[in-house]
Amino acid sequence: MTSAKTISLTTTTGITLTYPSKQPTPNSTTGEIAPEHKQLTGNKLLTNPSLEPTLASLKGRPVALMIEQTLYDLMTPITSGGTVKILTLADAETLPIYRHTAAHVMAYAIRTLFPDVKFAIGPAIDNGFYYDMDNITLNASDFKAIEKAMQTIIKEQFENKRFEISYKEALALFKDEPYKIELIKDLGETTPLTYYKMGDFIDLCRGPHLPTIAPIKGFKLNKLAGAYWRGKATNKMLTRLYALAFLDKPSLKTYITKVAEQERYDHNKIGREMDLFINDALVGQGLPLLTHKGTLVKQRIQTLVETEERRAGYLHTLTPHLAKSDLYKTSGHWDHYKDSMFIIQSGDDEFALRPMTCPFHFALYNSQRRSYKELPIRYAETSTLFRNEASGEMHGLIRVRQFTLSDGHIICTNDQVEQEFKSCLELLLYFLKILDIKNYTFRLSKWDAAEAGSKFIDNPAMWEQTEDQMRTILTKYNYSFVEAVGEAAFYGPKLDVQTTNVYGKEDTLLTIQIDFALPERFKMTYIDENDKKQQPVVIHRASIGCYERTIALLVERYHGNLPFWLAPDQIAIFPVHNKLTAYAKGLETQFIKEGFQVLCDTREESLGKRIRSVQKSRIPYLLIIGDKEQATETLSVRTRDNKVLDGIAIKDFIAACHEMQRNHLLECQVSTLKKTATS
RNA sequence: GCUGGCUUAGCUCAAUUGGCAGAGCAGCUGACUUGUAAUCAGCAGGUUGUGGGUUCGACUCCCAUGGCCAGCUCCA
Structure with missing residues (x-):
């Protein structure tokens, strides 16, 4: 044929x-x-x-x-x-x-x-x-x-x-x-x-x-x-x-x-249902207001992050939320991002709300002459940032105009880059592990030579060197990653930790960046062992990324059932009838003294109705207090997945809660309680 | 910013071709004193996002604008 x-x-x-x-x-x-x-x-x-x-x-x-x-x-x-x-x-x-x-x-x-x-x-x-x-x-x-x-x-x-x-x-x-x-x-x-x-x-x-x-x-x-x-x-x-x-x-x-x-687990729906945040048309687009509950969640993550950062040798700072535009002109951000900065004219002075923290940390570094013996210097700040995102970009807590970044900058010698980069990676992996976040991938974000001079600093040799450096570290320690052309920052390549929301849309959760350009622009130096001036390298990094986005991810990851240590209200107390109100209030005080966030519902409504009314808050433990519980000094513990455990000794319950709180345990330790209950 | 959809009570949603804005929950009042996801009754709740226009008459049609949702683009 x-x-x-x-x-x-x-x-x-x-x-x-x-x-x-x-x-x-x-x-x-x-x-x-x-x-x-x-x-x-x-x-x-x-x-x-x-x-x-x-x-x-x-x-x-x-x-x-x-x-x-x-x-x-x-x-x-x-x-x-x-x-x-x-x-x-x-x-x-x-x-x-x-x-x-x-x-x-x-x-x-x-x-x-x-x-x-x-x-x-x-x-x-x-x-x-x-x-x-x-x-x-x-x-x-x-x-x-x-x-x-x-x-x-x-x-x-x-x-x-x-x-x-x-x-x-x-x-x-x-x-x-x-x-x-x-x-x-x-x-x-x-x-x-x-x-x-x-x-x-x-x-x-x-x-x-x-x-x-x-x-x-x-x-x-x-x-x-x-x-x-x-x-x-x-x-x-x-x-x-x-x-x-x-x-x-x-x-x-x-x-x-x-x-x-x-x-159904969209943080933008259940985050509001859980009363973590709201938006107000008068306040503006992309400017969510955290309620007291959302604030509790944020503060708890912040405590964890800052504690671990101190352990890892970071120095926490508090730097201004705005600065003269000259600062951003020096850094180069003005040229690249002027249109998405909030600019404030005051008399003859031009200010801008800060869209990043790096130049402030550089100013701290430059305030003294630095010796090689001081390096690496690791600055960290729980930093409020402002970016005027395009109107169609805003999304719940994921993409907002004001946010809080667990920002940090490590200023080190070229020889220290590998060790410091690796430590950053280990620190953020530690946080991901504690929060039990698993849906992430690594992306090596590279420059695009086609946009040299416009989107990216035109220094091919430095790009090649830093990208190789990053690739080598990732390969050496066996992290799998994808490479993406044109996704770098204008001053250097990034290791981005990418995640997806419930709609499958990808976003950057965390990032570590090697910067060879800004030390030059800010004329950062240190004196080396031969008494010669040298230029340090900067690593930009985030521990947990932006708190708002992380909270969104956590809400979706846990379907709203945040782990005990993160849950806004951790325990709710329901006396069965109003003769038990005083006893229930006493228990409430006891739990508050132990450091837990407690809600005591003594409304004169049926028990079923009161329980139902807190379902949307996804409180980990509901304690039903009846005459029996009062007489035996025990608790009837109802978990948010509707398991009921009767006869739990109060002290055992408190001990179990402390255990979950202290060790950031994911699971409500029902099995532990049960063992105690039956033993 | 762009494309498409949406916008009615605090929340979730109704309201024939343009013809008197309505329900459940929440709220308030009263009764009930409650054992693990809705006790009963009553009351109140609105310039239908905002501003114009068409019409005898607009929640409904048209224009502009705010906000919400998804996507595109952007994301230091």
């Missing part, structure tokens, strides 16, 4: 595969395939007939290949050998291909309903795909019609055909698609171009794709948003339509249920 030369590949299952060397080419004027090439498309590529995909069902059949970690679809000629994994729909590696093909189906459907639409890009993403479009107005009420059109298209079981075309042919074929034309021109005349065709819908695309759209099942359009063309805010904003896509409807449903479940 073909004159294909055979390229032999080793497969994990020992199957030999052959591939045709010749590819179908389109008729350049119409975009149609020449008839003699038709048999080369689709599913004729495997020599083992039992493995051939069929249009009717791809279940258990090969749909794509992975050769040396690169994905190929079955329509693409293979030009090099290697270890091959044959992928079926069941393989995890296939899912992005499936989603990408589904994106094309959606585009096809939209084209039939909105013929004037102009397509940009439509990639697979986690959990689904999106397509960016122009010249179209959509709203959620269009979703059903689009989904229905997609179903209709899928029923046709179109093959997904692949074509290689020249630069000129591509320009002609996509002449009505301005965004595709821009992509083609950017790829240039020398890059091989391909497009895919299903039914009468064609799309410029590198692939890979499923050989047929028949198996596409579990999808749901879910979100409409604006997105800048090529991710640049100066470009036109396009319409982005997001969809979820899974192999089948049950997995789609499972995912939707899971997400709904997760979103």
